[in-house]
Amino acid sequence: MQQIGKLGRTGIAFTQSLGQSALLLWMALTAPPDRLSREFRRLVTQLYFIGVNSVLIVMLSGLFIGMVLALQGHTVLSRFGAVEALGQLVSLTLLRELGPVVAGLLFAGRAGSAITAELGFMKATEQLSALEMMGVDPLAHVLRPRFLAGLISMPILAQIFNAVAISSAWLVSTELLGIDSGSFWANMQQVVDFREDVVNGIIKAVVFGFVITWVALHEGYTAAPNTEGINRSTTRSVVIASLSVLALDFILTALMFGE
Amino acid sequence: MSSIASFDHVALERGDRSIFRDLSLEIPDGKITAIMGPSGCGKTTLLRLLGRQLQPSAGHITLFDQNLRDLSPAQILAVRRRIGVLFQNGALFSDLNVFDNVAFPLREHTRLSERHIRDLVLIRLHMVGLRGARSLMPNELSGGMARRVALARAIVLDPEIILYDEPFAGQDPISMGVLCELIAQINKVLGICSVVVSHDIHETSMISDHIYIISEGKIVANGTPGELRNTANPLVRQFVAGEADGPIPFHYPGQDFWQDLDINRGTLCSK
Numbered sequence: 001m002q003q004i005g006k007l008g009r010t011g012i013a014f015t016q017s018l019g020q021s022a023l024l025l026w027m028a029l030t031a032p033p034d035r036l037s038r039e040f041r042r043l044v045t046q047l048y049f050i051g052v053n054s055v056l057i058v059m060l061s062g063l064f065i066g067m068v069l070a071l072q073g074h075t076v077l078s079r080f081g082a083v084e085a086l087g088q089l090v091s092l093t094l095l096r097e098l099g100p101v102v103a104g105l106l107f108a109g110r111a112g113s114a115i116t117a118e119l120g121f122m123k124a125t126e127q128l129s130a131l132e133m134m135g136v137d138p139l140a141h142v143l144r145p146r147f148l149a150g151l152i153s154m155p156i157l158a159q160i161f162n163a164v165a166i167s168s169a170w171l172v173s174t175e176l177l178g179i180d181s182g183s184f185w186a187n188m189q190q191v192v193d194f195r196e197d198v199v200n201g202i203i204k205a206v207v208f209g210f211v212i213t214w215v216a217l218h219e220g221y222t223a224a225p226n227t228e229g230i231n232r233s234t235t236r237s238v239v240i241a242s243l244s245v246l247a248l249d250f251i252l253t254a255l256m257f258g259e
Numbered sequence: 260m261s262s263i264a265s266f267d268h269v270a271l272e273r274g275d276r277s278i279f280r281d282l283s284l285e286i287p288d289g290k291i292t293a294i295m296g297p298s299g300c301g302k303t304t305l306l307r308l309l310g311r312q313l314q315p316s317a318g319h320i321t322l323f324d325q326n327l328r329d330l331s332p333a334q335i336l337a338v339r340r341r342i343g344v345l346f347q348n349g350a351l352f353s354d355l356n357v358f359d360n361v362a363f364p365l366r367e368h369t370r371l372s373e374r375h376i377r378d379l380v381l382i383r384l385h386m387v388g389l390r391g392a393r394s395l396m397p398n399e400l401s402g403g404m405a406r407r408v409a410l411a412r413a414i415v416l417d418p419e420i421i422l423y424d425e426p427f428a429g430q431d432p433i434s435m436g437v438l439c440e441l442i443a444q445i446n447k448v449l450g451i452c453s454v455v456v457s458h459d460i461h462e463t464s465m466i467s468d469h470i471y472i473i474s475e476g477k478i479v480a481n482g483t484p485g486e487l488r489n490t491a492n493p494l495v496r497q498f499v500a501g502e503a504d505g506p507i508p509f510h511y512p513g514q515d516f517w518q519d520l521d522i523n524r525g526t527l528c529s530k
Binding site for chain 2: 122127137
């Protein structure tokens, strides 16, 4: 009986939290706008902190994942004498799945955690209260530019990841595995469909960017205003965002590529 | 004397806990009013009520002749622009330097040119003695300096009332002296009303015109610092003299000590 009660309480708490975070995002997005030049300046600042600062980790990860993918792909394809299809395998895997998902997981770890920790710190040091008492809406001033920056950055980061990973896979294929460069690119060009593969990958990345930034903002804004509270919220932010990315990827893949 | 703010039979609960019960007080214009009381008695909460960051569950709070309960969100923002707040740790924006922190309210709420903003910021920083520290970041400032920068930021829009939340907490004697002097000077020079929430009895008594003492959710005493020093009220005497035990007990309520140790007191004495 107790277990059923506990399950019910967890369900209610989850629904409450979901409603609260949706309301928070709605209020942040619909808050009266400031002067356009200021809104733009805040957005550019956040694009730098959230997007540009994540470029290096995304590029390095793309570099290694592309190389590993080429090596593993070559091992499997050589058994069937189809090593020429390596470009095709690498590009479809990256554009459809690995690009948005791995970039999303990296984005949740690098930018999502930073957003949550920053907001939690701002709350603990009364910076959000100070804004409120100065007659400045913290939702519009702090949350909105971070959300928009996350939404814009994520698909760009996923495409950077794809570009680096495909380039590193090409390098390993041609220099290390002896595959002909022309057939690598030609095979890729033949099978990759812009609408089906590239656009669907971008849509996935936009959805992941939306969810990761939303979770990060909600966790930071509702963090308990002390060190322990910030730690807990930052961990929760990364865990919830990462699991959401994986679960949503399954749903989106089923919708986009399912028969 | 006219009052700028008043609390009329205010009550506030948080969860099951009652913070205020039937709290009434007046904050006179042009004076320094101190709200004092033991830690956890709701002093900071009182400031949050005055800034309409919290709503009372009963009673009315009036500020600038307006009932705070009746205000629309836009009116609340307008009222807040007439209030300056010095937060306990300064609450400086960690991504902005000293100059930009002080300039922040001007840039948000006025259309002044950068040249005018620069002049106003430097005047305020000069008032708090930190004109030379304008390009430092908040993490390069000591606690006392951070509070002085926050004070410059709180007065940069010429507020009509300034709320000070524990301005002396954790400060060395020199910083405390500087802050005391600044609070008194700013109140006099700008001719505004100040509300100081603190439990530092010595410093607060030096600068306040009137003191309210809160305990268990209501005002237990009020008067000038001199009147409170000579009061017969045992709780005020304990607070003013800093006695460890008294109406506010040293021991947190619990069962009898001997019972807790599981020792029969009579047996122990006979041995």
